[in-house]
Amino acid sequence: MMEESGLEQDKNREEQQDQQQTQETVQETVQEKPKAPVIVQVGSKNYEIVQNHKEGWNPEVFRDRYSEVLERYDYIIGDWGYSQLRLKGFYRDNHPKATKDSTISYLVDYINEYCNFGCAYFVLQKCKEQPQAKAKSGS
Structure with missing residues (x-):
């Protein structure tokens, strides 16, 4: 049972890291878009x-x-x-x-x-x- 919870924790960490990387990529993409100055x-x-x-x-x-x-x-x-x-x-x-x-x-x-x-x-x-x-x- 302890191995299962350890595996689940590792899986959750990986999912959180993937989500964080995706958010950072989206933020970088948004910041790179040049806006026409008003x-x-x-x-x-x-x-x-x-x-x-x-x-x-x-x-x-x-x-x-x-x-x-x-x-x-x-x-x-x-x-x-x-x-x-x-x-x-x-x-x-x-x-x-x-x-x-x-x-x-x-x-x-x-x-x-x-x-x-x-x-x-x-x-x-x-x-x-x-x-x-x-x-x-x-x-």
Whole structure:
């Protein structure tokens, strides 16, 4: 009887390893697929949507909430709570004006500490080049 349980345990381990390998392969495949960047033009600046968690991006509401004060930042984070969009700016990590909690590396902490649990959000990154002709307005 002990041999049977040992064999069953080995079989279960092999199945778990196979499942884990399959999941890792699927994740790698998904990450390798290139996405066409979505560029948003706001005022005189272009931004790329680099993250759209739970479909948090809404161009109409973003335009209503946007303020020119946000142009100084390298990233704009929009998070939803109680049907309201809140916008916050973050700098790149090596920006001279940045403090620890105003850099993009603080994003995860910001979402965990200041946003509603499981909320929809998006991250816009300011484009280095500002090609006016190629920008899609509001999409």
